Amino acid sequence: MTILRQPTRAGVRDAAAKLAAVVPPTPIFVHEIKGVAVTFKAESLQPMGAFKLRGAWHRLTAIEPAQRARGVVAFSSGNHAQGVAWTARRLGMPAVIVMPADAPRVKRESTLAMGAEVVDYDRATESREKIAAHLAHSRGAVLVPSFDDPWVIEGQGSAGIEAAEQMRAMGLGLPAHVVTPCGGGGLAAGLALALPDARVTVVEPEGWDDMRRSLDAGWIEPVGADAPPTACDSLQTKEVSPLTFEVLARRGATGVAVSEMQVREAQRWAARHLRLVVEPGGAVALAALLGGQVPVEPGMLVILSGGNVDPDAYAGVLAGEIMQRAHETI
Amino acid sequence: MTILRQPTRAGVRDAAAKLAAVVPPTPIFVHEIKGVAVTFKAESLQPMGAFKLRGAWHRLTAIEPAQRARGVVAFSSGNHAQGVAWTARRLGMPAVIVMPADAPRVKRESTLAMGAEVVDYDRATESREKIAAHLAHSRGAVLVPSFDDPWVIEGQGSAGIEAAEQMRAMGLGLPAHVVTPCGGGGLAAGLALALPDARVTVVEPEGWDDMRRSLDAGWIEPVGADAPPTACDSLQTKEVSPLTFEVLARRGATGVAVSEMQVREAQRWAARHLRLVVEPGGAVALAALLGGQVPVEPGMLVILSGGNVDPDAYAGVLAGEIMQRAHETI
Numbered sequence: 001m002t003i004l005r006q007p008t009r010a011g012v013r014d015a016a017a018k019l020a021a022v023v024p025p026t027p028i029f030v031h032e033i034k035g036v037a038v039t040f041k042a043e044s045l046q047p048m049g050a051f052k053l054r055g056a057w058h059r060l061t062a063i064e065p066a067q068r069a070r071g072v073v074a075f076s077s078g079n080h081a082q083g084v085a086w087t088a089r090r091l092g093m094p095a096v097i098v099m100p101a102d103a104p105r106v107k108r109e110s111t112l113a114m115g116a117e118v119v120d121y122d123r124a125t126e127s128r129e130k131i132a133a134h135l136a137h138s139r140g141a142v143l144v145p146s147f148d149d150p151w152v153i154e155g156q157g158s159a160g161i162e163a164a165e166q167m168r169a170m171g172l173g174l175p176a177h178v179v180t181p182c183g184g185g186g187l188a189a190g191l192a193l194a195l196p197d198a199r200v201t202v203v204e205p206e207g208w209d210d211m212r213r214s215l216d217a218g219w220i221e222p223v224g225a226d227a228p229p230t231a232c233d234s235l236q237t238k239e240v241s242p243l244t245f246e247v248l249a250r251r252g253a254t255g256v257a258v259s260e261m262q263v264r265e266a267q268r269w270a271a272r273h274l275r276l277v278v279e280p281g282g283a284v285a286l287a288a289l290l291g292g293q294v295p296v297e298p299g300m301l302v303i304l305s306g307g308n309v310d311p312d313a314y315a316g317v318l319a320g321e322i323m324q325r326a327h328e329t330i
Numbered sequence: 331m332t333i334l335r336q337p338t339r340a341g342v343r344d345a346a347a348k349l350a351a352v353v354p355p356t357p358i359f360v361h362e363i364k365g366v367a368v369t370f371k372a373e374s375l376q377p378m379g380a381f382k383l384r385g386a387w388h389r390l391t392a393i394e395p396a397q398r399a400r401g402v403v404a405f406s407s408g409n410h411a412q413g414v415a416w417t418a419r420r421l422g423m424p425a426v427i428v429m430p431a432d433a434p435r436v437k438r439e440s441t442l443a444m445g446a447e448v449v450d451y452d453r454a455t456e457s458r459e460k461i462a463a464h465l466a467h468s469r470g471a472v473l474v475p476s477f478d479d480p481w482v483i484e485g486q487g488s489a490g491i492e493a494a495e496q497m498r499a500m501g502l503g504l505p506a507h508v509v510t511p512c513g514g515g516g517l518a519a520g521l522a523l524a525l526p527d528a529r530v531t532v533v534e535p536e537g538w539d540d541m542r543r544s545l546d547a548g549w550i551e552p553v554g555a556d557a558p559p560t561a562c563d564s565l566q567t568k569e570v571s572p573l574t575f576e577v578l579a580r581r582g583a584t585g586v587a588v589s590e591m592q593v594r595e596a597q598r599w600a601a602r603h604l605r606l607v608v609e610p611g612g613a614v615a616l617a618a619l620l621g622g623q624v625p626v627e628p629g630m631l632v633i634l635s636g637g638n639v640d641p642d643a644y645a646g647v648l649a650g651e652i653m654q655r656a657h658e659t660i
Contacts, residue, residue, distance in 0.1 A: 027354075029375070031377075045357065045359070045604075047361075049605055268641070271644070272641060274375075275375060275379055275606065275608075275637030276375075276606065276607065277605040277606065311598070311648060314648060315646075316645075318641060318645035319645040319646075
């Protein structure tokens with residue numbers, strides 16, 4: 001897709017105003033970590049379980065009315081698919097989601113339940129990018145990228161405008177430091193635009209910390225071929241986009257990486273202390289505070305970006321606490 | 331304790347105004363069940379994980395300033411203890427919680443972490459009522475009952491005022507029918523006072539449905555000696571109080587009972603569709619809608635009253651889904 005423009009703070013504010021008319025603000029919660037009060041923004045409590053409807057809403061509503069009937073195409077087996085499907089249904093637009101044939105049943109069912117058409121592809125032999133581009137071309141539909149798009153970035157950033165307003169209303173002051181999960185960087189870049197006075201830290205799973213390495217290097221570095229398996233399915237992006245990278249680099253954002261064990265620990269902490277179901281990729285920012293990669297200080301805003309867990313895997317994560325406790329008492 | 335007055339709707343409104351200055355409203359969520367939009371009030375997202383701080387706040391702030399330094403006493407191993415401890419700490423009052431010596435470690439730790447003193451008793455040989463009464467007398471402290479108290483009932487009812495305001499602000503209209511978990515009936519009676527135009531249904535675990543039987547009979551009937559084990563630890567009240575019973579009977583409230591399997595199914599549903607951790611007793615109202623005991627109709631308000639799960643047991647509940655799915659595919 002040709003990039004026609006850069007995302008802007010004005011665009012983020014516009015997105016926030018649009019979103020405010022559609023979904024209520026996701027709640028914020030204050031809880032102490034290491035004796036310091038930390039504010040959490042629970043994007044996991046969006047109707048489709050993640051922040052992704054923000055970017056989708058801002059993008060789809062920017063499509064010319066005459067074009068809308070031809071619909072949208074997205075490729076994703078996860079939260080972006082559901083964000084696009086949720087938005088398209090609300091706007092009465094057809095949506096096609098290109099999804100691997102072996103995607104988890106629960107994700108396929110959720111996407112179908114939101115009224116989208118699902119087109120399968122074979123992970124081993126086919127390219128989802130090509131299939132999606134072909135579908136968009138043949139139907140005259142708009143392809144909606146999951147992060148490499150100015151509208152999508154601005155839409156995700158609306159979470160930051162919302163959180164700042166909520167913190168002010170609760171007498172918590174403006175966020176001094178926002179810590180956020182990072183896949184392709186759409187949410188992180190949007191937050192950086194939304195909160196021009198806050199320090200920005202992006203968090204990724206170990207081995208998938210290409211944004212961290214890119215920000216350190218000053219140019220885009222893709223994920224290594226030796227990246228280990230991760231439970232953070234929503235953060236497995238192979239390469240960030242110039243658009244998201246440049247916004248974050250310009251703001252002096254930095255990154256840290258967390259281990260799989262730290263992610264599981266953060267999911268358990270969120271269930272116990274916040275009573276929230278948070279998916280692995282949604283818990284990495286919290287994991288970085290608990291794990292010590294990001295020192296806890298006053299004025300922190302931590303994004304819990306999604307809550308769409310695989311039920312089996314999530315039960316296993318919580319059951320991990322049993323093993324750990326048994327170990328403690330030995 | 332001598333009952334000095336009846337709880338009133340004016341008292342509930344007063345409690346709601348007091349609470350609004352202390353904690354933000356717990357969020358409401360709208361989700362379809364059987365094709366009908368249902369509103370959920372997530373009291374599980376209170377800072378201490380349940381609605382109980384409402385009653386405690388309204389009760390403790392009604393104590394004369396000169397009396398406050400002598401503190402409060404409560405007996406409970408659960409959410410009431412934490413509600414009283416949380417409130418006492420915020421008000422700078424000493425709190426003593428009488429708790430069985432074999433109470434779960436996590437509950438004892440939470441209560442201690444909130445700054446309360448814990449006094450143990452032996453479930454087999456001692457009476458917690460007597461110990462608490464003795465403590466209150468010897469220290470000149472105020473005994474705070476978990477439901478048999480007009481302030482406590484009014485305080486719990488503030489959740490209903492809050493939910494009605496939130497529903498109106500979101501264009502959902504006023505609640506036509508409130509469905510709520512019921513232990514001693516403090517929350518249910520408070521909601522009945524808060525929402526004078528709504529139908530009221532209370533939900534209890536099978537065998538512990540003494541409020542349902544009492545409302546059917548027209549007089550108070552205690553729980554049978556043969557009541558089966560239940561995971562709903564927060565609803566194991568042996569006998570409701572005249573105060574809560576009379577409010578509910580006057581309003582024509584009715585009750586239903588749900589099975590243990592339905593409670594587990596409701597906990598899984600809440601984790602998957604609302605991304606909320608809900609404790610067994612907090613999920614019974616939802617269970618009654620999913621299970622069909624309460625037909626789903628427009629304008630329903632369903633209370634999710636608490637989210638303080640035992641981590642091991644909760645992992646087992648979620649893992650149940652694995653077994654169930656495996657069974658489905660056979």
